Amino acid sequence: MSFPNPTPRPEGELEQLKRIWRPPSGLGFLTVVNNTYIGLFYVGAAVMFFVLAGILALIMRTQLAVPDNDLVSDGLYNQLFTMHGTMMMFLFAVPAVEAMGVYLLPNMLAARDLPFPRLSAFAFWAYLIGGSVFFLSIFWGLAPDGGWFMYPPLTSIEYSPADNADFWLLGIGFIEISAIAGAIEIVCGVLLTRAPGMSLDKMPVYAWAMLVFAGMIIFAFPAVILATLLLELERAFGWPFFIPGQGGDPLLWQHLFWFFGHPEVYIIFLPAAGMVSMIVPTIAQKPLVGYRLVVLAVIGTGVLSFGLWVHHMFATGLPQLSLSFFSAASMAVAIPSGIQIFAWIATIASGKVRLTTPSLFILGFLFIFTIGGLTGVMVAMVPFDWQAHDTYFIVAHLHYVLIGGMVFPLFAAFYYWVPVASRRALSEKVGRWVFGLMFVGVNVAFFPMHITGLIGMPRRVSTYPADLGWGDLNMVSTIGAYLIGAGVLLFLIDVARNFRITSADNAGNVWNAPTLEWLPNDNYATRSIPIVASRDPLWDQPGLAEDVEAGRYYLPNAPTGYRETIVTSPVTAEPRYIVQIPGPGWFHVLAAAFTAACFLLLTVKLVTPAIICGVLAVFFVLAWAWQLDPGPTHPPVDIGGGLKLPVYKTGSGSHSWWATICFLLVAGTTFLCMIFSYLFLWLSNVGDWPPAGTALPALSWASGSAALYLASALLAWGASRTLAAGRLWTSQGLLLLGALPALCGALGVDGWGFWQAGLRPQDHAYGAAVYTILCLTGVFAFTLAIFTPFLTLRAAFGRLDTARRASFDVGLLLFYYTAGQALVGLLLTHGFPRAVG
Amino acid sequence: MTVGGALILLLVLALTAYALLAAPETRGWLGSRRTILWGGIAFPTVTVTALLIYGLLVARGIVTPAVGEDVQRVEVVGEQFWWRVRYLDDDGRVLFETANELHLPVGRTVELALTSADVIHSFWVPALAGKLDMIPGRTNILRLRAERAGVYRGQCTEFCGVQHARMAFHAVALEAEAYDAWLREASGPAVEPATSGLREGRERFLQLGCGACHAVRGTGAAGVLGPDLTRIGSRQSLGAGMMPVTAENLAAWIADSQHLKPGNLMPPFDMLPDGEAQAIARYLESLK
Amino acid sequence: MTAMQGEDATPFLRWIGIVLPGFLIWGAHFGLVYGYVAVACTLDAGVGGTQAAVALATLAALLLIAGLFWGFVIRPGSRFNAGPATRFSRRLAWATALLSGGSVLLTALPALIFPGCA
Known part of the structure; x- marks a missing residue:
């Protein structure tokens, strides 16, 4: 086989690559933009919020362990469950899967970085600062207490006059913006920076899942952003969108919120399912069975999940026929889930699975998620839901879906991918205990809740009377919750003992996995950018790792002297141009800090400082944008194999054009939601x-x-x-x-x-x-x-x-x-x- | 449905275990696209369609009202954090008002008009019917029917604020004659105090201005903000399902309901001189 | 492999054009029947007409899915159907057309059982 570039490579080429991609040190490390660092911080922050929200859950479970308990006051309890739900959804689940994408995607696609690294860094800093202040609000009793769903009129100014609700509206509204920034980044990354030859039919399922995930964020988040905006306009300026006496309608909020809220479940689940589709072939050592069907399932789930939102409003008194449309769509979405589950079973059957920790988490996921899916079909039946709705049955169902569908795959992913990011893998021995505690804990905690709900215990109650006989089941659930807590604690200890961040001397391809993130890596990602000819390149293209590392493939150097990667065409992945990627800088960090400050100061009605921070945020965004759009600074460069690529593109071929279109899709969806609101x-x-x-x-x-x-x-x-x-x-x-x-x-x-x-x-x-x-x-x-x-x-x-x-x-x-x-x-x-x- | 769900779960688990543990030559058939086509597409399509049709038929049975039936109509208004209950005549006029308790005749359909005075609540008596939201600005109709006499507990199931956990009520199903008797009594004025102590309690009740918020029919008290107290002594509970109606509980509630149920709309009357709350409580307890 | 200097977003939009129309039509159909029922039941106008309206919308949606599928994917010489990813995209197009057609039918099913606005 002939390679695009000859070896040995010239002296100094590797050193130049290393120098260009080296992260800054000292205080300047805050300005780092490499996805391998930002991705890890992002994951770390998400895990931190997971632990914090979990602690809130343990306090709640302790309160509920016995009837008529007064460990926490009713008001504090309401803050606790609001914060638990809000943080798990907005500060853990979505950011965690987005963070894994920021970390994994460039490596998996063999790009040197994402096309807008400062944008992902901006999203991360905004999220970290905004999320932390949001969490701290609970120590001042200012945490929102209207439920994570924030239904007006309870959250309108008349019934919630304090700032608590504003923390939710402004704090979360702002974090949604950070999620959208990340989604635009991921769409552009997946469509434009895949390795040459990685046409859509050779793209890893995880990349498909992340593409659909990002697309869903683009179409689902605008609804909740608009809802947030409308409610804040009502609270701050008295525009009566939800006040019945003045022509408003509380149900408008529910439509907008759940038009986001139901796809949200799949927004969280699809990336996790994508990870499962990566891990299962590796543990079975066989290619995924039914790749095309799985891709179909991923796209189908993404689309059909937009027809489910009224599923959460079965008890609002809408006409039965209207409810039934949503019942039907809820049933239809079961089919793509079925496809994926049977694809994994078939893959497992086609190979020989070793019961490592990732395998255990995958099997646990199959069990828990299947139960969650089946109870999901049950609550999609309108008459059943009239009983189960807003009871502990739903609490059980949603935790089976989300823990099964997202947390277990994520832990499988942690154990599976840590060798890419760390010098040592995590401990297999400890991992089994982590799995055991979490698996038993989840079932002990949540299975009894199905029964608690069916015998009549509503959700979101701070306590319950002793004479109803709910006490024993609640005690069992509490014990289970502490088992989960012990499992997570053990995991953190394992991470502390074994996780050592590195890019150059990572633990390597310990599982004999087939995809590109297992190629030898450094801060510059892979030494050269391979030509991909298979869905499982490391299995089907012998010697790929050595040839990539030797620099025989494309772009083994930095011809323009800046950070750069290859932009390829979206469908067929043919190289089109070289994009110069921005390096470290302060402007996006400051822009994130001042944007966060602006929103948070508005929350507590410090208008003047908020405006000052807003102006500064705009200034730093402009300063950041000033450095972008470098222009054709360099004549076309040779990346090997006689391929000369331009270093600058405009028009619909350029990555900035794609990002702008994604942004306009967000804007257009927001406006469509407003048209819906007007008509509603x-x-x-x-x-x-x-x-x-x-x-x-x-x-x-x-x-x-x-x-x-x-x-x-x-x-x-x-x-x-x-x-x-x-x-x-x-x-x-x-x-x-x-x-x-x-x-x-x-x-x-x-x-x-x-x-x-x-x-x-x-x-x-x-x-x-x-x-x-x-x-x-x-x-x-x-x-x-x-x-x-x-x-x-x-x-x-x-x-x-x-x-x-x-x-x-x-x-x-x-x-x-x-x-x-x-x-x-x-x-x-x-x-x-x-x-x- | 639960059994079906359990069977599907077992099937998935059995297949997974088989895929994991069976000898490679015997499990080979499972490792192909056929598995997905049958297990992942054909099977769910059939079960899900059947289930959907079944569910729709059940729902049709629930929502379709029987024609020409003599229904009792009641309006229930959710308030933070109690239930206002108004019995209506056939023309929809209010006969009388009570609170936190719904009496219904056994074997007869009761049509509830559900709405809310403030935030969204949800009306649910698990033993009698599914739940239905009470939304300000809207009226939802819930039809239910008790087949056996008894007391059924109900509770608010839409999070409605700080005391959402303590917003319960009781549905009391009575046989036809008992129901008619109750209806007659409940629509009349409050009983006259029988002793001088109780008369004293009524005096204090009226002088303190309790009537600004509460009504006791037949006295001057005609407030509409809080629950009607005309027959509070006969009710199943005080504070929307919190505790039995005894003179002690009533006195404690009057003195400091904010301690018992923080965030309810009644101000504390802890400044009352000794014995006064007790006197009022004894009077209220006598209103049966 | 050569660099495609002039290439813009068109191939990707064409790819979307063969894979997604079924789903988009499902979405339009869903929105239409839901909106129709919501408006008709609020105005107390179309009671009894809902079944006919849903049937009509369903028929139109199925025809449209079939028509677009024929035009974009099957018809010889369709411009939407070129490029190295063809086989994969064609199979995917088949599957999405089937899945969305089935979902349209499933959505319409309740109208058979509930005639009005109860």
Whole structure:
């Protein structure tokens, strides 16, 4: 076989790679961006929050061990279960699987790093700072106490006047943004930075799972972000979205929350299932049976899970027929889960499994998750759910699903992948005990809860009377909870004894696994980037590890002298260009810190300091963006095999274009959710929309505004054309003095039309909905009002020209999108009431 | 359904054990795509479709009201953290109001109009019917029927705030005659105090302004914020399922209900002189 | 292997085009029937009409899935159907079309049993 690059490699090449990719030391280590470090910190932080939320659970179980207990007060108990649920979902489960993705994906795809390493570092710091302060709120009695689902009107200002609810809304809203940043990173990483030859049909199942996971975050999280925004608008400014007396409807929150909340379960489960699909072939030493079907199952689960949200609202009194649609979808989603479970069983049967610790956790997962899945089918039956809903049966079900479906695979993954990240593997002997304690603990803790629930114990009660006979079962559950705690403690001890972070001299491929993350590694990832010809390259391509390490494959060096990796085409993974990746820096760290500070200060109503932090956050984001978009600094480089690749791309081939599109999908979904909210509120106020006494502005306001929105899009298009023709300053003029004022003017006309007609957002849900639609466009107008002058500044400093226009293209897409969204908004707010009235 | 679920679990476990432990030559057949097609696609498709149809048929039986039946209509309003219960006549007018207790005739359908005065609650008597939410601004209809006389416990199942755990009630199912008798008594005014001590208690009750929040029909007390106390002495519990209605419990509640059930809307009356709370409590306990 | 200098997002969008339309139509169908029932039951208008509406929407969805599948995947010379990942994508397209068609049918099933808004 002929390799792209000859050996021996020139002197000094390896040293250069090492120097370029070396993480900073000392205090500067905070600025590190390598995925191998950020990924590990991220996982570590997630485990920390897992332990903390687990401790909260142990306090609750102690309180519930005996009837009429008064270990904790009712108010504190409510904070405990709210925090336990919120932290496990938002601070542990989602970040943990995202963190594993940040750590594993580049290695598994043989990229040197993710395409936006500072973005993942930003997401990590924002999450760590925001999450920690959020947790600490419990020591001041300020922790949210409305349940992790935060149903209004309990969480409205009237029934929750203190800041507790704001901590949830702002704290979690902000962490959701960090999750979205991570998801965009993962989509771009999986689609654009796979090793040459790793076409979609050769992609590891884990990468598929992470791709679908990230896609689900992009489409599910906007719903909860919007819900959070609406509730905070109601709490802070009295816009009555959820107050029945003023046209609001508490059920709107439930729809939005569960439109996120149900996919959330699969958002957590799919990456874990992806890990299982990686580990099972290794422990069986045979390729995964039914790869295509598993990929189908992953995609199918991702899509179908969006049809389940009312599954959580069976007791709200909706028409039976409506409920049944969701019952049907809940049944349909059982089929992809069945496919995966039988694929794993078939793979196990085709090989010979050694009962190592990862295998044990996989088997435990199969058992626990199957029970959770079956009780899931039971509660998908509407009549059964009317009994089981909001009882301990559901507590049992959801813990079987989430612990079985996520925690056990994650622990299997810890034991399985630690040899990649550490000098020593974890102890097999201790691992068996960890597994045993956790497995027995989970079943002792949660199995009895099925019965406790069926005999009538509701969820979220701080105590229960002795005469109901619930005491013994609760005591058993408490004992089980402590067994789980002991298992986790033992795991932490094992980690402390054996986990030694390294990249260069890791424990190596101890399991004889087939995928690329087991190639020899260092801070620069693999020495050269292999050509992949199989789904299991390390099994099917003999000598791959040595050849990669010797530098015989692509890009064994750093031809531009910066951090770089190969961007390949999304479907067929053919090399397309070399992307220069940013290295360590302070700006994203400071941006994360000030963003977190801004949100947290807003929570406690320190508005002025919050604004100052917000301005600083924007400043550091811009400073960070200033260094991006390097332009074609270097002529095309030879990566081996006669392949000369450009080092810069613009347009729809560029990774920044893909990231922007992902972001616009988030924005578009948010807006769609707002359209849904508008129509939903109409349905609660049929015949009174707009409410009596409120006039619609004349159509001239709408048409004037529409003309200006169109003009802004056209002027932006003109700016793009003139830039392409080399007339930089005409282009800048069109954008800064044409498109931007037209956009702001259009928004002003739009908003003033409603205002002069007498509409106020505080009076009725109708007005609140109209002004929120305007605000969602306003957010983009505001962003562009900052970003357009930023582009002009770049042009002035020679950082923007006909060739170097990736950042200009980002602005262009934003202009187009904003005009489009605003026009749809106009049609809705002016057209719909006229159509139904 | 539970049995079916257990059987499927056993099947999965047995197959896994077989895949793990059987000799390689005998388990080979399991290691192919066929396994997924039959076990992972065909089998769940059939079971799940059958189950869905079965579930839909059961649900249809539950939600379809019987035509022309003589139903008792009751409005139940969830409040933080108790239940306002209003019996309605056939035209939907309020006959009388009570609290934390639902009396129903055995063998007759009772149609409950469920709503809420503040946050979302959920109405559930496990032995009688599934649960249904009480949502402010909406009215949900729950039909239930007790087949045997008895006292059934119910509890709020939607988290509704600090005292969610102590928001229970009792459903008392009575045979037809007993129910009619109860209905007659319950719709009348409160009993007159029989002794001077009880009259004294009523005086203090009215003078202290308890009537600003509570109603005792037949006296001047006509408050609507708190539970109606017209027949508090005959109820199953005090504080929405917390404790039996005794004079001691009532006195303790009056003196400091915030200690017993922190976060309920009743202010503490711990400034009352000695014996006064007891006098009121004895009066209330006599309201049967 | 050569670098594809001019390549943009089109191949990926085409790939999406052959693999995902079934699911997108499932989503549209789901939203449509749910929305229709919600509106009809609130307005007290379409009671009794729900069955016909769901049946119509279901028929349209199934035809659309079949039509798009034929046009994108089976029809000779479809532009959506080229490239090295073809065999894999075609199989995947088959499977997604079947799974989403089945899910559409399953979604429609309740309308057979519940005629109205109870």
